Amino acid sequence: MPGISAEGTDVMSKLILALGFVSTFSLATWLQPRFAAMHGNQSENQSALAAMMGDSRRLFAQQFFVKADAYFHSGAYPGIFDAKSGDTNKAPDVDMADAAHGQGESDAELGHESSYLGRSDDWIEKLGRNFFPTIHTHLDKPGQAREILPWLKLSAELDPQKVNAYVTASYWLRHDPKHADEAEPFLREGLRANPDSYEILLELGKYYGENKKDPVRARNLFELAWAKWQQQKAAEKKPDELMGSEILGELVRNARQSGDTQRQLHYLELLKPLATDKDSVQKQIDALNAGAK
Amino acid sequence: MNNIFAIATVVLKEMYRRKDFYVLFVLTALITLVMGSVNIFHDDKIVRYLKEVCLLLIWISSLVIAITTAARQIPAERESRTIFPLLAKPVSRNQLIVGKFVGCWIACALALIVFYAFFGVITGAREHFWPIATYFQAVFFQWILLGIVLAMVLLGSLVFTAVSSNATICFIVVFGIMLLGGHLHKLAANMHGVSATITSVIYFIIPHLEFYDLRDWIIHDHGLVAWGPWGLAVLYGLIYSAIFLGFACLAFRRKALTL
Numbered sequence: 001m002p003g004i005s006a007e008g009t010d011v012m013s014k015l016i017l018a019l020g021f022v023s024t025f026s027l028a029t030w031l032q033p034r035f036a037a038m039h040g041n042q043s044e045n046q047s048a049l050a051a052m053m054g055d056s057r058r059l060f061a062q063q064f065f066v067k068a069d070a071y072f073h074s075g076a077y078p079g080i081f082d083a084k085s086g087d088t089n090k091a092p093d094v095d096m097a098d099a100a101h102g103q104g105e106s107d108a109e110l111g112h113e114s115s116y117l118g119r120s121d122d123w124i125e126k127l128g129r130n131f132f133p134t135i136h137t138h139l140d141k142p143g144q145a146r147e148i149l150p151w152l153k154l155s156a157e158l159d160p161q162k163v164n165a166y167v168t169a170s171y172w173l174r175h176d177p178k179h180a181d182e183a184e185p186f187l188r189e190g191l192r193a194n195p196d197s198y199e200i201l202l203e204l205g206k207y208y209g210e211n212k213k214d215p216v217r218a219r220n221l222f223e224l225a226w227a228k229w230q231q232q233k234a235a236e237k238k239p240d241e242l243m244g245s246e247i248l249g250e251l252v253r254n255a256r257q258s259g260d261t262q263r264q265l266h267y268l269e270l271l272k273p274l275a276t277d278k279d280s281v282q283k284q285i286d287a288l289n290a291g292a293k
Numbered sequence: 294m295n296n297i298f299a300i301a302t303v304v305l306k307e308m309y310r311r312k313d314f315y316v317l318f319v320l321t322a323l324i325t326l327v328m329g330s331v332n333i334f335h336d337d338k339i340v341r342y343l344k345e346v347c348l349l350l351i352w353i354s355s356l357v358i359a360i361t362t363a364a365r366q367i368p369a370e371r372e373s374r375t376i377f378p379l380l381a382k383p384v385s386r387n388q389l390i391v392g393k394f395v396g397c398w399i400a401c402a403l404a405l406i407v408f409y410a411f412f413g414v415i416t417g418a419r420e421h422f423w424p425i426a427t428y429f430q431a432v433f434f435q436w437i438l439l440g441i442v443l444a445m446v447l448l449g450s451l452v453f454t455a456v457s458s459n460a461t462i463c464f465i466v467v468f469g470i471m472l473l474g475g476h477l478h479k480l481a482a483n484m485h486g487v488s489a490t491i492t493s494v495i496y497f498i499i500p501h502l503e504f505y506d507l508r509d510w511i512i513h514d515h516g517l518v519a520w521g522p523w524g525l526a527v528l529y530g531l532i533y534s535a536i537f538l539g540f541a542c543l544a545f546r547r548k549a550l551t552l
Contacts, residue, residue, distance in 0.1 A: 071341060075513035081476035121478070124501055127529075128475055130522035131434075131504050133515050143338075150333050150342040173334060182334040 049158065061159030068151035068168070072140075075133035078116040145172040146179070156190065166190030167203045180211045196232070198239065201225035202247050209254065219254045222247055245274040252284075261288055296384045297392040304396025308362060314404050317354040322411060324350060329415065340419040341512050347415060348508045351408045352435070356467060359401050359439045363446035364460040366393045367545070376550060387542045394443055394538055401439045405432050424511075430518050431507040437530035438505035442467055444537030445500075451544040470502045500533040 004012070050057055070077035117134060120126045139145045149169055156165040166187055173183040187204045194200060202225045209218030225247045232239040248271040255263040268285045275281045308314065325347040333339050367390075370376040379389065409432050417423050446463045453459040473480075477496035481489045504526045510518065 071513075075509040075515070079476075081479050122497075124497070125475070125478065127522055127525060128501065128504055130519055131507060131526065132509050133513050135515075146334075146336050146339050147341040149336070150331075150339060153333055179334055179336055182336075186334070 050160075053158070057158040058162075061155045061162050061165070064151045064155040064158065065162065065165055068148040068155065071148045071151065072138060072145070074135075074137045074139060076136050082116045143176055143178075146176060148172065153186075156186075160190070160193035163190065163194055163197050163199050166194075167199050170203045170207065174207055174211055180207075183207050183211070196228055198225040198228040198232070198247065199243060201228060202243065202250065205250060209250070215254055215257055219251070219258075222251045222254060226251065241274050245271055245276075248274065261291070264288060296382070296388045297395055300379075300384065300389060300392025301396035301399060304362075304366065304393055305400055308396075308400040313358055313361065317357060318404075318407060318411075321347070321350040321354055321408065325411075325415060329419075338419065340416055343419065344412075344416055344512045345508070347412050348511065351405075351412060352506075352508070355401060355405060355408065355435065355439060356442065356464070358404055359397065359442050360446050360460050360463050360467070362400065363393070363397045363443045364450050364456050364463065366397065366447065367450045368456050371550060380550075386545045390447060390542050390545050391538065394447055394541075397443045397447075398436075398440055401443070402436050405436055405439075422514075424514070424516070426517055427507075427511060430523055431511055434505040434507055434523075434526070437527055437534075438502055440534040441500050441502065441530055441537065444534045444541060448537050448541040448544060451541060451548055467502060470499055471506065474499055474501050475503045500530070505530065 053060070117129065120129060139147055149172065152165045152169040155162055156169070159165075166189070170183040170187050173186070174180050184204070184207055187200055187207065190200045191197065191204065201221050205218045205221030205225060208214045208221060226244075229239050229244050229247060233244075248267050251267040252264055252271065255261075255267060265285060265288050268281055268288070272278055272281045272285070325343065328346045329343050333342075367376075370379065376389075380386065384392075409428055413423065413425075413428055442463070445466070446459065449459040449463055450456070453462065474496075477492050477499075481492035481496065484492060507518065
């Protein structure tokens with residue numbers, strides 16, 4: 001360096017080195033508590049992926065969940081330009097998840113051109129429709145639905161709070177005899193990330209009731225799910241009423257299987273205000289009361 | 294014709310000396326194999342996600358190969374001044390452009406065959422099902438699309454000054470058409486006045502590259518595409534390639550070759 005002696009240069013390089021050490025030490029002391037806090041919150045940050053992507057991973061998780069639904073419809077799926085204005089309130093994930101709750105859409109459209117496409121007005125659109133899937137079919141036969149599972153697993157991995165991903169994947173796993181046992185560890189994983197989820201507890205109860213033929217364990221899980229549902233109701237978190245009636249429906253069915261009329265009546269009384277068909281519930285209560293007399 | 298094939302052969306030789314294809318193929322193969330080895334609920338018959346990943350990589354790789362190769366053809370000849378002895382052979386300017394196009398197009402075909410052979414082996418090993426005719430339709434469609442893209446890039450290399458700007462603009466145009474091209478008329482329907490007219494005109498003018506994307510068709514096993522519409526789309530693509538190539542010849546004829 002011009003104007004600085006060799007001794008001065010030597011001192012300066014040592015000072016720069018010392019400055020480097022001090023800077024890295026300061027940076028380490030600044031970073032340490034932040035990393036510790038990040039690792040402390042295990043339910044939020046379980047993977048390196050989560051730490052790396054931050055909250056943006058939820059966006060991707062939703063995208064992959066929608067992808068699973070597109071697979072469920074064999075690729076005949078509306079894009080953002082196809083959704084009709086009247087349907088905008090309907091979440092795109094409804095169909096696959098609805099099927100998981102036994103509320104799938106009607107079969108009237110199955111095997112025909114999807115209605116979201118509307119009428120094609122020009123020759124370009126008419127020609128283009130020959131090159132992408134337009135026929136509405138579902139992957140709902142045993143073994144077929146396995147194709148949606150990678151996207152659901154990825155969705156749950158990116159956003160462990162996405163309860164729907166665990167429940168939907170478990171539904172389709174349970175309905176495949178070869179892979180039904182895979183449902184439990186996946187649901188347990190979801191329950192660890194969402195300990196207050198009545199949806200996961202309900203699905204776990206169904207697994208024990210329907211797949212493992214263990215009504216006692218199933219009842220315990222349904223009761224815990226109902227308790228969680230009530231806790232959320234008390235905390236004014238607006239839990240899903242349909243899910244509440246589904247939990248009570250499972251409890252009624254479980255009580256019927258074990259021949260416990262009193263418990264059956266108790267849950268039917270609880271179900272009455274939540275049920276969409278209140279008359280039918282009342283008829284069941286009346287029939288049980290008449291039988292008891 | 295001989296001149297055109299002589300130039301095309303030179304382009305092909307240059308292509309296999311370059312490492313672009315090998316790197317992209319190894320990357321595609323590696324990523325696909327890693328994705329295929331992921332354990333998803335102990336079910337080794339799940340295949341559609343693997344098809345999706347592999348086809349996406351094939352599409353990206355083939356577009357990168359096509360655009361980067363075509364974009365540097367004419368500028369490289371000009372920079373190294375080899376264009377002067379080439380045109381003194383005698384080779385006409387039109388023959389040079391068509392020769393470059395044919396060379397790049399054949400190179401793309403060879404790359405596609407290798408990529409799809411890998412794709413066929415990987416997916417066939419999982420689902421024990423070989424829809425050869427559907428794969429042929431998909432490969433040929435992609436090749437037609439690459440023909441349009443190559444002609445477009447060659448035209449761009451005569452309009453834009455730098456290779457990088459031409460390649461970037463072409464990438465944006467291609468991805469733009471693939472994502473939005475088929476929906477412009479729906480956007481126009483919600484617009485008013487001049488903007489609606491302009492959007493509609495763009496919709497009818499642009500080459501609809503999204504026609505040639507049969508990925509969803511293959512992933513969800515929808516069988517064969519009807520041959521009639523398929524043939525029409527091939528014809529449509531050839532016409533657009535010819536139009537872009539014609540404009541490229543016109544632009545090259547008027548271009549001063551001095552640097």
